[in-house]
Amino acid sequence: MYETQNCSAARTLEIVGERWTLLIVRDALFRGVTRFADFQRSLGLARNVLAARLDRLVEVGLMERRPAPGVSYQEYVLTEKGRDLQPVLVALTHWGDRWAAPAGPPVVFKHVDCDGGVEQHLTCRHCNQRLVPGDVQAVPQPATGCTPQT
């Protein structure tokens, strides 16, 4: 879909941008969902659509399908590659909390150990400064053939 785009954001959207995919990952990451029936209940998706999305998640290596211990069904478990989408989901959630939650955040992220609120931010590896949007520039790396318009 985005094959003309030499861009890591575009490549990520190529993998997770399909409808419902990130919400499946959300359920697995933050709600501990592993069973087909529980994903279906949470998302209200048609079985065939959910099955296709889960198959795709397994195919691209974001989830593993494995027998659940002691029972007859299989479970879907995030791989490291899948768990690594957490910052994406946190960023989406924080934006929605700010701009699309007039009744307040439906869910808040908490630090397990001390129950403190969780914030996401950017810092500079060199000077350790915390950065705001205007502090950040995107620099093309010529070796990879990326030539964005600037």
Next chain:
Amino acid sequence: MYETQNCSAARTLEIVGERWTLLIVRDALFRGVTRFADFQRSLGLARNVLAARLDRLVEVGLMERRPAPGVSYQEYVLTEKGRDLQPVLVALTHWGDRWAAPAGPPVVFKHVDCDGGVEQHLTCRHCNQRLVPGDVQAVPQPATGCTPQT
């Protein structure tokens, strides 16, 4: 599309989850693109699709359409609500750099002042600890009627 989902991530995807929308925001945020023709050149999108996406971005308040100074065309400029999607794009980019960029990152984010690399992380507001995925839990806020399966 996700109307049964009382979740800020789902609401955000409702607004920005359409194909190409986040790449338009990316071009505006990191490549300084403001003109219809430049978005089209960058994205290789059909005019009617691009026009529909830009209209939608204006409609939901992520962009403003305004006369460009001194010329005959209009320009599309991100609002604060649109610029606030930066953490989402940074998170998508970092994931793609790690998992979908075998030739290395096509673009890297740099701190404008000192040229240092940019990293995104989670910290606890209470104890200031830097957090890894397992340190974070999602806590439903009952007042908003959210009842996720846990």
